[in-house]
Structure formats: C-alpha cells, structure tokens
Amino acid sequence: MLIIGRKPTYYKEKRRNLIFTTKENGLEGNADKTKYMEMSRNQNAGRSHSIKIDNSSFARVEKFKYLGTTLTYQNSIQEEIKNRLKSRNACCHSVQNLLSSSWLSKNVKIKIYRTIILPVVLCGCETWSLTLREERTLRFLRIGC
Numbered sequence: 001m002l003i004i005g006r007k008p009t010y011y012k013e014k015r016r017n018l019i020f021t022t023k024e025n026g027l028e029g030n031a032d033k034t035k036y037m038e039m040s041r042n043q044n045a046g047r048s049h050s051i052k053i054d055n056s057s058f059a060r061v062e063k064f065k066y067l068g069t070t071l072t073y074q075n076s077i078q079e080e081i082k083n084r085l086k087s088r089n090a091c092c093h094s095v096q097n098l099l100s101s102s103w104l105s106k107n108v109k110i111k112i113y114r115t116i117i118l119p120v121v122l123c124g125c126e127t128w129s130l131t132l133r134e135e136r137t138l139r140f141l142r143i144g145c
Helices: 010-026 076-095 108-121 131-140
Strands: 004-006 035-038 051-053 055-058 063-066 067-071
Touching: 035 063, 055 063, 067 076, 076 108
Parallel strands: 004 035, 035 055
Antiparallel strands: 051 055, 063 067
C-alpha cells in the first residue's frame, strides 16, 4: 500500500482513516508493506527516511509502480517515457518481420504500427504533465521502428 501526499500530517490522517476503515470491515493492513511518497518538485523532498505513525514506522519511497505507470517523488514522467520507449523497441522487434515484409502494403504496416506499437507507448498518456523536451521526444514516435 502506498500513501501519496505533500505533508506528514496528511500521511498520518490518511493512515488513521485507513486503519479505522479496514478494522470496520474486518480487514487488517500490513504495516510492513505500507510505504509513503512525498511528491514535490523540490530536490530535497525525495531524501529517504521513515515516518512513525501510531507505533508503526513507514519507509519513504522515491518511485512506485502503480497500474503500470511509474510515479516518482518529483512527479516527473521522464523515467516512465524511457520505460515506454524500451517497450516500444521490444514491440518493434517482435513485429519486425511483418514491418519489413514485401508482401504487406504500406497501409497495412501503418495499421500494425498504430494498433500494436503506439498503444504500448501512449496508454494513459492523457494524464501526463509534459515538459517541452518530453513532448518533443514523444513527437518523434511517428517515425517508424
């Protein structure tokens, strides 16, 4: 379990609410698996240390994978873009025989690229906050494998 916020008071409040809600429903949270991440563009925000809440200590993490997307403490999407581009390269390699085939028309190859490769890179990108540099990196995806 990961608690994300900007201030330690927020973590404490959310952790207490979580404990109350889980006990109310007959569940028990695992304190050893609970981490927290302070999201801030401040360079000092990611310094690792733990926080103590109600006799439990929680470690701070600098990055966390949630629903297939890597979240970082600086709310930067650069690492996620790098991971997506690696996945794109793997996809390109897996369909390379199709894309280099002389039996398929250019239109079919474009459809393969748009239906197999682009979704791997762009899934969930609607929620990304991009810098101009990151935007330029993604614009070059239109260039083939």
